[in-house]
Amino acid sequence: MRVSVPLDTSWRLFNHGPVTLVTAAADGAENVMAAAWVTPMDFDPPRFTVVLATGSRTRELAEASGELVLQVPTRDQLHLIDGVGSCSGRDTDKWAAFGIEKLREPGVQAPLVGGCSAWMACRVLAEPRLAQDFDLFLVQGFAAWADERVYDGSRRRADVPEGLRSVHHVSGGTYVLEGGVISVRPGAATGA
Amino acid sequence: MRVSVPLDTSWRLFNHGPVTLVTAAADGAENVMAAAWVTPMDFDPPRFTVVLATGSRTRELAEASGELVLQVPTRDQLHLIDGVGSCSGRDTDKWAAFGIEKLREPGVQAPLVGGCSAWMACRVLAEPRLAQDFDLFLVQGFAAWADERVYDGSRRRADVPEGLRSVHHVSGGTYVLEGGVISVRPGAATGA
Numbered sequence: 144m145r146v147s148v149p150l151d152t153s154w155r156l157f158n159h160g161p162v163t164l165v166t167a168a169a170d171g172a173e174n175v176m177a178a179a180w181v182t183p184m185d186f187d188p189p190r191f192t193v194v195l196a197t198g199s200r201t202r203e204l205a206e207a208s209g210e211l212v213l214q215v216p217t218r219d220q221l222h223l224i225d226g227v228g229s230c231s232g233r234d235t236d237k238w239a240a241f242g243i244e245k246l247r248e249p250g251v252q253a254p255l256v257g258g259c260s261a262w263m264a265c266r267v268l269a270e271p272r273l274a275q276d277f278d279l280f281l282v283q284g285f286a287a288w289a290d291e292r293v294y295d296g297s298r299r300r301a302d303v304p305e306g307l308r309s310v311h312h313v314s315g316g317t318y319v320l321e322g323g324v325i326s327v328r329p330g331a332a333t334g335a
Numbered sequence: 336m337r338v339s340v341p342l343d344t345s346w347r348l349f350n351h352g353p354v355t356l357v358t359a360a361a362d363g364a365e366n367v368m369a370a371a372w373v374t375p376m377d378f379d380p381p382r383f384t385v386v387l388a389t390g391s392r393t394r395e396l397a398e399a400s401g402e403l404v405l406q407v408p409t410r411d412q413l414h415l416i417d418g419v420g421s422c423s424g425r426d427t428d429k430w431a432a433f434g435i436e437k438l439r440e441p442g443v444q445a446p447l448v449g450g451c452s453a454w455m456a457c458r459v460l461a462e463p464r465l466a467q468d469f470d471l472f473l474v475q476g477f478a479a480w481a482d483e484r485v486y487d488g489s490r491r492r493a494d495v496p497e498g499l500r501s502v503h504h505v506s507g508g509t510y511v512l513e514g515g516v517i518s519v520r521p522g523a524a525t526g527a
Binding site for chain 2 (some may be wrong): 145155158160161162178179180182183184185190192194215219222225243247267273277279281298299308309310311312313315316317318320321322323324325327328
């Protein structure tokens, strides 16, 4: 059910502001974290701003490898999201602790988190001052995938099953849930 | 019903990834646009990444004044959001065209859009290379307000009336609606 998505419209997968999971791998180590501060900043090639706190293990691995994977987790994964966002990969094997399935894609260093609705493999752009001053990373997607039950290509479906809907982080353990999808203009659901 | 919010927790007002409205004013001109690519990047002082397309009128006014106001519009304003995001202030008086109420705050150059649920007055940080290369602006909040029906201080209420809920832009005229609010950890709704 996970299918490749054309890169030029793949920004849409992340456009509605969900909380994300970020994975990174380097030198045999792999970690996953939750990140609310992840947003598109360009269409084609797709680029994103990503905030990764100083000292976080995932940031270290992303800096060492020059890559990370962004993913949109689902409502069914709410406890996983909150869990990996509330402990550190320094002292916890999050993969084992939360029973996370690792998916592999050729040419992508980090594992993809199984059960998510969208995935974007990214290279980290060289912006050391932004990382140092603001914990801000600019990344560029080079491959994207989506669960067909949630997306028709890169278009979010109007009838996403409740368990596969996105969640949006408010603060602490509190999240806004995705309600329905609405189109304001005739034909907008199929428009760009 | 619009009340001032302490700045140190005001990042929460925008944390769940809603579409935003951006206002800016300079030299007697005022404009408003819709922006999906607006995200917190720091807590205290609150800082945000904001993408403003090259050539947009609101960007010109923000660059000229060094200020802008971010706001979280509501489901009741869906047609306003889509409308101001689909025309230019160069040839349209958006305020008149969409019947937008302007609110004034002392010390803030741009008007606030009436009927929104949260507002953040920001100064633009001097990052000319990011603007030129990526249309990316880094801004720092200096005053914040929220509608008490939607936020208890800076905490999003669990029982936001449907018409005041946020909307999240997918693409074109398509939006994800805010569903309910859920807390994963006991006491999380009142936690940080």
